[in-house]
Amino acid sequence: MPLLFPLLATFLGSIVAGLAFRVLASLGFAYVAYVGIGQLIDTVKDYVRGLFNAVPHEVAAILGLAKFDVAINIIIAAVIARLLLAGMDRVTGTITGLALLNKASS
Known part of the structure; x- marks a missing residue:
C-alpha cells in the first residue's frame, strides 16, 4: 500500500x-x-478612414445617405468572423467535421 502512493503521485504529476x-x-x-x-x-479601419478623407464632401454626403459606412463595418465584421472560424477549424477540428458534412450533402 505505501508503494502505491508514490506511484500514484508520479502518475498524477x-x-x-x-x-x-x-x-x-x-x-x-x-x-x-x-x-x-x-x-x-x-x-484596416484607419486605412479606410484615410481613404474617405480624400473623398469630396458631396460624394461623402451621398455615401453617408447610402449608409456606406455601415456596409464597410459589415464587411470588416464578416472578415473577422471568417478569421475566427478558420482559427477554430485549425485548433479544434470541430468546424472541419461540420464543413465536410455540408459539402457532402450538397
Whole structure:
C-alpha cells in the first residue's frame, strides 16, 4: 500500500504537468492571435478612414445617405468572423467535421 502512493503521485504529476503546459500554450496562442488580429483590424479601419478623407464632401454626403459606412463595418465584421472560424477549424477540428458534412450533402 505505501508503494502505491508514490506511484500514484508520479502518475498524477505527469498528467497535470502535461495538461498545464497545454493550457498555458493555448492561452499564449490565443493572446497573440487576439492582439495580432486586433492590430490588423485597427490598421484596416484607419486605412479606410484615410481613404474617405480624400473623398469630396458631396460624394461623402451621398455615401453617408447610402449608409456606406455601415456596409464597410459589415464587411470588416464578416472578415473577422471568417478569421475566427478558420482559427477554430485549425485548433479544434470541430468546424472541419461540420464543413465536410455540408459539402457532402450538397
